[in-house]
Amino acid sequence: MLNISHNSISENVDLSKFKSGKKIFNIEYHKYFKRLLLVFSVLLLIILFLPWTQTISSKGNVTTLKPNQRPQTLQSQIPGRIEQWFVQEGDFVKKGDTILRISEIKSDYFDDKLTERTDDQINAKSASVNAYKSKVSALQNQINALKQERNLKLEQAKNKLIQARLKVKSDSIDLEAVKTKSNIAKTQFDRTVNLQKEGLKAVKDVEEYRNKFQEANAKLISQQNKLLVSKNNIINSELAISTINATYGDKIAKAQSNLYTAQSSALDTEAQVSKLEINLANYKKRSSLLYITAPQDGYINKAIKTGIGETFKEGEKLVGIMPANYELAVEMYVRPIDLPLIHIDESVRVQFDGWPAIVFSGWPNASYGTYGAKVVAIENFISDNGMYRVLIAPDKNSEPWPKALRVGSGAKTIALLEDVSIWFEVWRQINSFPPNFYQPKNKTNNKSKVSK
Template sequence: MAEEKNDAANLSRSPVKGSSHTQTEPLIELTKSSAIHYDMLCSFISLVVPWREHVQRIREGLKSRIRSLVTQRTGLDEMAVDDLATSTQLQSWEAVQIPERLRFSSRLAILLVGFFILIVAFVPWTQTITVTGQLSAYTPFERPQDVEAQITGRIRKWHVFEGVRVKTGDVILELDDYDPNFMAPDLLSLLEQRRKALEDTRKAALSRADQLDKRIKEMQNLVKAAVPSAGARVLEAESKVREARQKIEASKIAVATAELNVERHQQLAQQGLVSQRELELTIQSALASKADLQGAQANLSAAEQSMKALSFGREQVSAEVLQRLLDAEAARDASIGEAARAADQVADVSLRLSNANQRRVAGRILSPIDGTVVKMAQAGAGETVRPGDKLVKISPSSTDKAIEMVADGIDAPLLNVGRKVKILFYGIPAIPLPAWPELMAGTYNGVIKVIDQVDDGKGNFRFWVVPDQEERPWPPQEHVRQGTKAMGWVILNRVPLWYELWRRFNLFPPDYQERPPSLIDTLLPKAGRGAK
C-alpha cells in the first residue's frame, strides 16, 4: 500500500511543460480522472487479491496506460504527471483519497461481509414441494352431500332452514306424488285387499291340488287292485273252458261206446240172445250219451263266452280306472296352474304395493347424515320438483378430516405414503418458513395417506393428507370447514443454502432420503460431492 501511495504521489508531482492553463485544461481533467480511477482500483485490488506479484503487474499495466494517455499527441506540449499533482486545479485529488485511518476498517468490513456470505452459504436449508388443496373428508360419506328429489311431486312443507343442524332420519321436506298411478289416497288399502284376495285364491287352488293328489294316490292303489282281480276272473273262465272241452271229449267217447253197444245188442237181439228190454236200455244209454255230449258242447260255448266277457271286462276296468286317474291328474294340474297364476298376480300386486310404499316414503325427504343444512333450493310450498333436482346440501359433522391436494407431475416421483407435510390453512394466522420447518408458527402437521396412480388428465397427481396423530390436532370444524383452501409443503431433504441455490440455478429437481441426514450430508450433499 505504501508503494501504491508513492506511485500516486509521483504521478501527482510530474510537471506540465510549455503550456498555459487554458490549453492544458482538457488534459488535466483526463489525467485527474485517470489518476483517481487508478488509485481506487489499486486499493480495491490490494484488499481483495492477496497475491502481491499479481497486483504489481496490474499496477504497472495501469500506470503505463495512464502515461500513454498523458503523453499522446494532442497539439499541446508534453507535460509531466507530477506537475499535474502540484497544480491548483487538482486539489480534489487529495480529497478522494482513502484516509489512512479508514483503510483497516474498510478491509475489516469486506472480510466480515465475505465471512458472513460464507457462513450463510452453509446454512441448512430444507427442500420442500409446495402444493395446494382444500379441506375435505377422507371417507366419502362424510363429505358434503346433495339431497335430491327421487320422485316428481309438489312441495307440501319444508321442515328445516339453512344453518339448522339435523340428524340422520330427520324430515327435511314433504312431497305430494304427481304420478297418476299412485295419486289415489286409498291406493295402499286397495292394493292390500287385492293382494289378500289373490292370496286366498292361491291357497284354495293349492288345497284342491292337495286333495286331488290324495285321490290320485287312492286311484293308483285301486288300479293296482282291480286289474289283477279282473285278470284272475279271466283265468278262472279259461279254466272252465278247458274243463268243458275235456267233458266234450269224454262225452264223445261215451257216445261212441254207446253206439257200439247198440249195434252189438241189435245183432244179439236178431239172434235172440238178448231181450228187447236190454236193447232198449242200450239205445237209451246211447241217447243219453249224445245228450251229455250236446250239454258239454253247450257248456263249452258258455265258458268261452264268459271268458271273452271277462277279458273285455278286464280291459274295460283298466281303461276306466286309468281314465279316472288321468282326469284327477288333469284337475290337479289345473289347480296347480291356477295357484301359480294367483301367485303371479300376488307378486305383481305386492310389487305395486311396495312401489307405492316406497314412493310414499320417497315423498318424505330425510337427512342421510348428521350435519348442518348449508344450502336450500329456491323452491317454496306448492312448487313442483322432478327426480334429480337438488333440494338441500348438508355439510356433515366430519371427524375424519383430510386434505385433497394436487402436485405437479415433475414432483410426483418425490411423493410417497407416510411423508410429512406442513399445512397452512387459509384464514389461520401463521408464519410460513418452509426452509426451516421447526421455526414455522401457526402451521399444522399431516401425513400423506394415499396417492393416485393416474393423473387427472392434465399431468397433475392428486393425493390425500390426513392429520399426524403424533402432533397437535387440526383446528375444529367451526374454524376450518370443508372446502377451506390450504397450502402445504412436503418435507424432503435438508441441504446447505449454496446447494439449493446451485440446484435452482441449474433447474434440478429436489431430492430426498428416507433416513435423517447426517452433518456431512447436510453440509455437503451427495450431488455436491459428485456422487451418483
C-alpha cells in the first residue's frame, strides 16, 4: 500500500472487487471536496478584505479619576499614644468625624495648663514692653529738657562773652584817655621844672605838677589792670561756653545711651512676646491635633495601628480610608513603541475581572461584556515597570460601567486604533510590524487651524 517494495500489489490485486473498495472507488468524493475547497477559498478571500480594527492590548487596575478620590491613609502630624478609638473597620464616617484620640508623649507638652501659663507670660512680657516704652518716653523728655537748658546756658554765656568784649573795648578807650592825660601831666611837669630852673616857677608848683604826674601814672597802671581783667573775662566766657557744651553733651549722651538701651530692651521684649504668641498658637493647634478626624466622607478600610496605648511617630500611617464619592477610571500601561499611537480622547474597550465577556479584538462592536472608555491622561515619564501609564475614564456616550466595581480590581484594556483589512493585519502580524502610526482627525484639524 505504501509502495515501499518494488513488488506492487495493485498490479496483481483488483481492490475494487472488495466490499470496502466498492464503497470508496465507486463514489466520487473528490468532486465534493473540490467544491468545498472552492467555497472555502472564496469565503477566505472575502474575509481577508473585511475591515479589522487594529488594537493595543494591555492590563491595568481600576482606580479613581481624581487623586483626592483614591484610597488614602491618615497620619498624625505629631508623635503620640493611642488613647481611644471611635470607629471600627467598615464604618462610614463623614467629614470632620473623630476617628481616634491620642495623647502627648513628649514631656514638653505634659502640662494641662500650658496654654494658660503661656498666655500669662505673654501678658507679663506685654506689661514689660509698656514699661520700657514709658521709660523711653521719659528719657526723650529728659533729653529735650537738657537740650533746652543747654541752649539757655549757652545763650547766657554768649551774652557774657559779648559783655566782656564790649568791656574790653571800653577799657581800651579809657586806657587811651588815661595815657593822654599821663602824657599831658608829664609835659606840664617837665615844663614846670624848666621854668623853676629859670626862676619863673616856684618849687611849690613843681611839687604840685609832680603829684599830678604821679596820679596820672597811677591811673594809667590801674586802667591797664582793668583792661587785662576785661580780657581775662573774655577768656573765662569762652571757657564757660566750652564747659557748657562739654557738660551738657555728656549728660545728653548718657541720656541717649539710656534711651537706646531702653529701646533695645523694649524691642527684645516685643520679640519675646511675639515668640510666646507663636508658641501659644502652636500649643492651641497642637491641642486640636490630639483628635484624628476624617478629611472627607468615606469608609474605614483598615486600622494600621491597633490597640490602646500603642505609640507612634509623626507621619506614621494610622488608619486607611476609602472616599465614599469617587469617579472610577482605569490605569493601563503601554509599551514605549506603542505610546505614539495613544492620544487623548482615544476610544478604549475595557474588560473587568469578574465580569464575563466575549472579546473580538478586531471587531469591538461584536464583542460582549466590554465597556467603553476614553483616554484622559498620558504619563510623560516612564514607570518603574518600563512602560508608560495611561489613565482612561468611562465614555459618557457608551454603556455605564458596573456599579459593583471596586478600586484596585483588575482590568484588561483594548485601545482601538485604525481600521484596516484583515489581510493587511495578518501580513503585519506575520512580519511583527507595529500598528499603523496615525493622527486623529480632530488633532489634524487643530493643527490646520493653528497653521492658518
